Amino acid sequence: xxxxxxxxxxxxxxxxxxxxxxxxxxxxxxxxxxxxxxxxxxxxxxxxxxxxxxxxxxxxxxxxxxxxxxxxxxxxxxxxxxxxxxxxxxxxxxxxxxxxxxxxxxxxxxxxxxxxxxxxxxxxxxxxxxxxxxxxxxxxxxxxxxxxxxxxxxxxxxxxxxxxxxxxxxxxxxxxxxxxxxxxxxxxxxxxxxxxxxxxxxxxxxxxxxxxxxxxxxxxxxxxxxxxxxxxxxxxxxxxxxxxxxxxxxxxxxxxxxxxxxxxxxxxxxxxxxxxxxxxxxxxxxxxxxxxxxxxxxxxxxxxxxxxxxxxxxxxxxxxxxxxxxxxxxxxxxxxxxxxxxxxxxxxxxxxxxxxxxxxxxxxxxxxxxxxxxxxxxxxxxxxxxxxxxxxxxxxxxxxxxxxxxxxxxxxxxxxxx
Amino acid sequence: xxxxxxxxxxxxxxxxxxxxxxxxxxxxxxxxxxxxxxxxxxxxxxxxxxxxxxxxxxxxxxxxxxxxxxxxxxxxxxxxxxxxxxxxxxxxxxxxxxxxxx
Numbered sequence: 001x002x003x004x005x006x007x008x009x010x011x012x013x014x015x016x017x018x019x020x021x022x023x024x025x026x027x028x029x030x031x032x033x034x035x036x037x038x039x040x041x042x043x044x045x046x047x048x049x050x051x052x053x054x055x056x057x058x059x060x061x062x063x064x065x066x067x068x069x070x071x072x073x074x075x076x077x078x079x080x081x082x083x084x085x086x087x088x089x090x091x092x093x094x095x096x097x098x099x100x101x102x103x104x105x106x107x108x109x110x111x112x113x114x115x116x117x118x119x120x121x122x123x124x125x126x127x128x129x130x131x132x133x134x135x136x137x138x139x140x141x142x143x144x145x146x147x148x149x150x151x152x153x154x155x156x157x158x159x160x161x162x163x164x165x166x167x168x169x170x171x172x173x174x175x176x177x178x179x180x181x182x183x184x185x186x187x188x189x190x191x192x193x194x195x196x197x198x199x200x201x202x203x204x205x206x207x208x209x210x211x212x213x214x215x216x217x218x219x220x221x222x223x224x225x226x227x228x229x230x231x232x233x234x235x236x237x238x239x240x241x242x243x244x245x246x247x248x249x250x251x252x253x254x255x256x257x258x259x260x261x262x263x264x265x266x267x268x269x270x271x272x273x274x275x276x277x278x279x280x281x282x283x284x285x286x287x288x289x290x291x292x293x294x295x296x297x298x299x300x301x302x303x304x305x306x307x308x309x310x311x312x313x314x315x316x317x318x319x320x321x322x323x324x325x326x327x328x329x330x331x332x333x334x335x336x337x338x339x340x341x342x343x344x345x346x347x348x349x350x351x352x353x354x355x356x357x358x359x360x361x362x363x364x365x366x367x368x369x370x371x372x373x374x375x376x377x378x379x380x381x382x383x384x385x386x387x388x389x390x391x392x393x394x395x396x397x398x399x400x401x402x403x404x405x406x407x408x409x410x411x412x413x414x415x416x417x418x
Numbered sequence: 419x420x421x422x423x424x425x426x427x428x429x430x431x432x433x434x435x436x437x438x439x440x441x442x443x444x445x446x447x448x449x450x451x452x453x454x455x456x457x458x459x460x461x462x463x464x465x466x467x468x469x470x471x472x473x474x475x476x477x478x479x480x481x482x483x484x485x486x487x488x489x490x491x492x493x494x495x496x497x498x499x500x501x502x503x504x505x506x507x508x509x510x511x512x513x514x515x516x517x518x519x520x
Contacts, residue, residue, distance in 0.1 A: 018456075022456075029451070048458035050457065050458060050460075051458050051460070054460075055460070065439075066458070067447075069446065069447070069449075070446075070447040070448070072447075073447070073448075073449050076449060077449070303456055303457065303463075304456070304463075307454070307456050329463075331457065331460070331462040333460060338460075338461075338462075338484070340462060382461075382483075382484045382487035382488050383487045383490075385487075385488075386487055386488060386490045386491050387490075389491060390491075
């Protein structure tokens with residue numbers, strides 16, 4: 001047997017969410033004939049995560065309605081799922097992963113798609129609070145839904161005014177809860193958007209009856225046997241029957257770290273999504289990778305990155321010439337507002353807001369550095385999102401005065417500087 | 419119950435039966451190549467682009483405003499283009515033929 005065939009027998013994937021699942025199917029599509037085994041600690045068949053805080057939370061759907069792939073699809077593509085299984089270690093020397101039950105699984109190629117987990121901040125009383133949940137998994141949603149169902153007029157405090165916190169707040173409001181969001185910074189979405197966007201969403205939540213309060217640093221939670229009191233550093237107190245924690249994530253990098261792979265702000269990978277070990281790839285939220293559009297290393301929490309890195313790793317493992325070159329994009333749904341974002345705005349020095357003259361709550365925020373368009377956030381405005389995508393990819397210089405003039409015809413040819 | 423036929427980029431014809439949900443979900447559940455549905459069906463990713471057979475446009479209806487805008491991401495879009503996460507399966511679309519976009 002030649003060496004190249006020896007290297008193509010067993011592929012093991014740790015993590016069966018967007019990145020892992022898309023990788024496994026892409027690997028088959030690219031022609032991999034060896035085994036594919038995917039391991040995840042979550043016992044549920046792999047599901048879409050973004051809807052968990054949005055439409056899925058407010059629906060009565062079971063998780064079966066929200067699966068990434070049907071159960072038969074895995075059988076059809078001969079992808080072996082080991083769910084509810086914890087991986088203890090990666091043994092690079094013997095090319096195997098060691099499972100919690102003491103058994104091990106040999107690999108020729110290993111893919112780490114371990115994603116991230118919610119940060120549970122070291123707030124006194126957090127671990128003894130009643131009905132306190134993060135929101136990342138199907139089990140979290142089941143807990144939240146059960147609590148909502150069991151309590152009429154539920155009072156909810158959401159700690160964290162990022163996308164997860166705000167989406168969950170909107171969804172719980174829709175379910176009839178009384179919701180307060182506590183954000184530590186001076187504005188919501190401070191890390192990811194311009195003040196114009198923060199203001200819009202803060203007002204939009206207020207208009208929908210959700211109190212979004214900023215500069216609220218939670219210092220403790222007290223549970224008196226009936227309800228929780230969430231206490232902030234300014235001595236304000238908020239009663240809550242349920243507390244949602246949405247303050248960000250920790251990358252699940254420990255397995256890679258223990259195995260001695262290079263870690264920076266995540267698991268470091270090259271343009272083929274390969275780690276510092278040539279037989280180990282990493283994809284999705286857990287990676288620290290180079291983005292050619294912005295010429296810097298980044299870590300992304302997004303479906304786009306999970307799927308695009310999955311495809312790259314699958315192609316690379318099958319010996320195809322490929323390199324990651326994706327423009328990041330994101331979306332968020334709150335109430336009836338659809339927010340679509342393309343590009344990365346960090347480092348911008350100018351923001352232009354384009355409001356569509358005849359439509360309510362329909363506008364876009366364009367982030368520039370000099371003449372270079374970095375990113376676009378579009379609210380109920382897919383056209384801006386699409387044009388933004390094209391302009392960032394094409395690198396055209398834009399006519400900023402036309403762009404921000406709602407009377408100027410909104411067509412690519414009219415917006416490019418002459 | 420509706421029978422829906424997909425013609426893939428490899429000219430393979432796949433006919434599936436569905437009763438509810440979106441056409442995208444039916445295609446993904448059955449592994450129709452070229453229909454990814456990365457966003458889970460909320461018209462955010464444009465990875466479920468199909469060309470409806472012209473004679474079936476009446477059954478499916480044409481694309482909504484947001485769909486039309488999103489379809490501009492794809493240079494192959496035409497007047498028969500739809501994002502099939504936005505096509506609900508009902509008896510009314512029985513027999514439609516959808517060509518998976520390149």
